[in-house]
Amino acid sequence: MRETDFRSGCPIATTLDVLGDKWTLVIVRDMLNGKAKFAEFLGSPEGVPTNILAARLKRMVETGLAKKTAYQERPKRFAYELTPKGRDLIPVVHAMCGWAKSHYSECWTPPVAFMDLRP
Amino acid sequence: MRETDFRSGCPIATTLDVLGDKWTLVIVRDMLNGKAKFAEFLGSPEGVPTNILAARLKRMVETGLAKKTAYQERPKRFAYELTPKGRDLIPVVHAMCGWAKSHYSECWTPPVAFMDLRP
DNA sequence: GCTACACACTTGCTTTTTGCAAGTCACTAG
DNA sequence: CTAGTGACTTGCAAAAAGCAAGTGTGTAGC
Incomplete structure (x- = not known):
């Protein structure tokens, strides 16, 4: 995405242009919880389709939210992790957690470790 | 939207299911800035299309983020305003403002009155 | 060698959503 | 009787999402 x-x-509006869709922040959440591999993201309960996940990871790398590194060669396998810019979204996801917990009583209480995260 | x-x-994920699109939080921002009428939302620089605006306002009323009231009869004209549930999104939009200001230096500094808003 | 399996995607196709332009409806003013 | 305002609605093309299946690169077992 160009300016x-x-x-x-x-x-x-700028923030929404970068991550205003139904999946990006779910992937950010997974990364904050230590997930890094393609298959790990697929395992989350929301059930992101593989093509959408591939597209989002690509865009997150392009926009600088995440970086992709090979954690092994032959066969080449990749790990994705948040950059500092991606980790700076922690206050955003925390605010969303607080809002949902206030207004949707049936939703989960996030683990303490997650709520204790700091950028 | 049903649970x-x-x-x-x-x-x-729940929060994103309710407002995870490119327009809803832009409209929330406008409402926080005192906008209430259909034409006022259309005037914002992002240029929301009329059919999308109508659909979003409808959904915001359905999900309880906003309420619609007639501010005059004959011809009937409506004003939209945030409910307490909608105002509770203030921390979310503030967090987004902080993130964008940190990582996109060219974006605007919101008015003090906006950043001073509290739920 | 052959089969099976795992991971990380990609491709093809259908459905849904978005975006643009134009039109509608209920009035008011001149 | 025409023009204008406000709040939408409709029609249609383009873009994005979602689903299922397939591909490429490797390892493990027989």
Whole structure:
């Protein structure tokens, strides 16, 4: 995503242009919980389709939220992890957790380790 | 949206199921800034299409983020405003503002009044 | 060698959502 | 009787999402 693609200079609109879809923050959550491999993300209960996951990981690398590194050669396998820019989304996901917990009583209480995360 | 439509009980996924698109939080931002009428939302620089705006306002009323009231009869005209549940998104939009300001230096600094908002 | 299996994707196709332009409906003003 | 405003709705093309199946590269077992 280039800056010229942003709808406006508004920080909220800019944030939504980068990660305003149904999957990106779910993947960020998984990464914050230590998941790193393609198959690990697929294992999450939301059930992201493989093509969507591949597209999101690609875009997250392009926008600098995550980085991709080979954790082994032959066969080449990759791990994805958040960059500092990606980790800086922690306050955003925490705020969302707080909101959902307040208004959707049936939703889960995140693990303490997750809520204790700091950028 | 019914609870059975949620992808999982995760609070982040739940939040994204309710407002995980490119427009809803832009409209929330406008409402926090005092906008209330259909034409006022259309005036924002992001340029939401009229059919999308109508659909989002409808869904925001259905999910309890906003309420719609007639501010005059004949011709009937409506005003939209956030419910307490909608105002509780303030920490989410503030967190997004902070993130965008940190990583996209060209984006605007929100007005002090906006950043001083509390649920 | 052959089969089976794992991981990380990619491809093809259908369905859904988005976005744009234009039109509608209920009025008010001149 | 025409023009204008506000709040939408409709039609249609383009883009994105979702599903199932397939591909490429390797290891393990027989």
